[in-house]
Amino acid sequence: MILNPDEIEQESMRIIEILISGKYSGLAENLPVIKRVIHATADFDFLESLYFSENVINKAHDAIKSGLNIITDTIMLKSGISKTFTQKFGNNIICHVNEPEIYDEAKKLNLTRAIINIERAVKESPSAIYVIGNSPTALIKLCELIKEGRANPALVIGVPVGFVNVIEAKEMLMNLSDIPKIIAQGRKGGSTVACAIVNALLYSA
Amino acid sequence: MILNPDEIEQESMRIIEILISGKYSGLAENLPVIKRVIHATADFDFLESLYFSENVINKAHDAIKSGLNIITDTIMLKSGISKTFTQKFGNNIICHVNEPEIYDEAKKLNLTRAIINIERAVKESPSAIYVIGNSPTALIKLCELIKEGRANPALVIGVPVGFVNVIEAKEMLMNLSDIPKIIAQGRKGGSTVACAIVNALLYSA
Numbered sequence: 001m002i003l004n005p006d007e008i009e010q011e012s013m014r015i016i017e018i019l020i021s022g023k024y025s026g027l028a029e030n031l032p033v034i035k036r037v038i039h040a041t042a043d044f045d046f047l048e049s050l051y052f053s054e055n056v057i058n059k060a061h062d063a064i065k066s067g068l069n070i071i072t073d074t075i076m077l078k079s080g081i082s083k084t085f086t087q088k089f090g091n092n093i094i095c096h097v098n099e100p101e102i103y104d105e106a107k108k109l110n111l112t113r114a115i116i117n118i119e120r121a122v123k124e125s126p127s128a129i130y131v132i133g134n135s136p137t138a139l140i141k142l143c144e145l146i147k148e149g150r151a152n153p154a155l156v157i158g159v160p161v162g163f164v165n166v167i168e169a170k171e172m173l174m175n176l177s178d179i180p181k182i183i184a185q186g187r188k189g190g191s192t193v194a195c196a197i198v199n200a201l202l203y204s205a
Numbered sequence: 206m207i208l209n210p211d212e213i214e215q216e217s218m219r220i221i222e223i224l225i226s227g228k229y230s231g232l233a234e235n236l237p238v239i240k241r242v243i244h245a246t247a248d249f250d251f252l253e254s255l256y257f258s259e260n261v262i263n264k265a266h267d268a269i270k271s272g273l274n275i276i277t278d279t280i281m282l283k284s285g286i287s288k289t290f291t292q293k294f295g296n297n298i299i300c301h302v303n304e305p306e307i308y309d310e311a312k313k314l315n316l317t318r319a320i321i322n323i324e325r326a327v328k329e330s331p332s333a334i335y336v337i338g339n340s341p342t343a344l345i346k347l348c349e350l351i352k353e354g355r356a357n358p359a360l361v362i363g364v365p366v367g368f369v370n371v372i373e374a375k376e377m378l379m380n381l382s383d384i385p386k387i388i389a390q391g392r393k394g395g396s397t398v399a400c401a402i403v404n405a406l407l408y409s410a
């Protein structure tokens with residue numbers, strides 16, 4: 001049994017490469033992100049369902065290396081992003097969702113905290129990197145603010161998960177043609193998927 | 206589009222119930238946990254792959270309500286567990302994995318930090334609730350310590366994910382017949398799956 005962390009990582013990637021061999025018809029530049037998502041989920045659906053806009057890996061690397069803020073929709077996702085790398089590039093990871101003001105405003109307006117969190121983040125960092133791993137309402141709000149010209153993200157990772165508003169939210173993002181984006185098409189996604197994508201981009205930046 | 210959080214939750218569960226209707230042959234008492242995992246992943250494989258030991262839901266509720274510590278293998282998982290409920294029942298959520306001592310010892314021994322984290326946790330809280338969402342080496346170490354009589358968890362949630370040591374780790378746990386357990390059989394699992402299971406148990410406790 002392999003107990004050395006580097007060897008486990010290498011062996012995992014070797015097995016994934018064997019299992020996806022001949023099954024991927026997309027661009028090679030996107031494959032490291034896809035492999036890391038499969039590594040984090042053991043779910044090969046992501047080989048087909050991950051959408052990458054044109055040249056998004058290079059654009060993501062530029063955004064990371066210029067030290068842009070990374071906005072997340074959950075504290076769980078924020079926790080999972082590699083601090084070793086964000087500290088290296090100077091990216092702050094920001095999520096307001098657990099702050100008392102956000103609770104109060106969401107309750108008052110009868111909206112999700114995810115929506116209020118995004119509104120606040122866009123006011124502070126309209127051109128940041130936005131990573132939505134959980135809440136479709138956060139992604140819908142972000143897309144609305146982009147359409148209104150109030151947000152202009154350097155990158156949107158749109159991988160919310162679930163059964164209500166999820167497909168619609170991802171379609172809204174897909175239709176914003178000028179925004180660099182990575183989307184998990186369909187219902188699947190989640191904090192681990194979002195986290196794997198961000199960390200793959202950080203490792204390779 | 207539904208933007209009220211309670212309505213989104215209810216509608217999600219209603220859709221999941223329709224989609225799994227007639228496809229579940231297990232015990233009704235385990236279904237709320239399964240539904241919450243599907244809610245968190247949109248992955249219906251978990252309808253078949255989640256294993257529940259006998260009467261584990263009642264045992265989990267007793268463990269939670271007696272305020273036992275909850276040990277996790279990642280900070281990400283710790284972040285996702287509902288603090289509203291752990292505070293209500295008095296459970297501390299503990300994960301040492303990011304502490305400098307753990308880094309040093311793992312590096313010295315050429316082992317994963319996950320292993321050292323579990324060794325430390327077992328010394329402090331041998332009868333706690335153990336939740337392993339990511340690292341098979343953490344689960345293997347925990348199983349070894351149980352076999353040696355050094356750990357006696359009130360509950361083990363064994364849902365690590367991946368391609369190396371994962372199936373083996375879950376089989377080790379499965380063979381520990383006296384331990385109350387929930388296992389995601391096969392390669393799949395992850396922090397979101399672990400988190401969904403713990404939160405489902407907390408909500409219903």
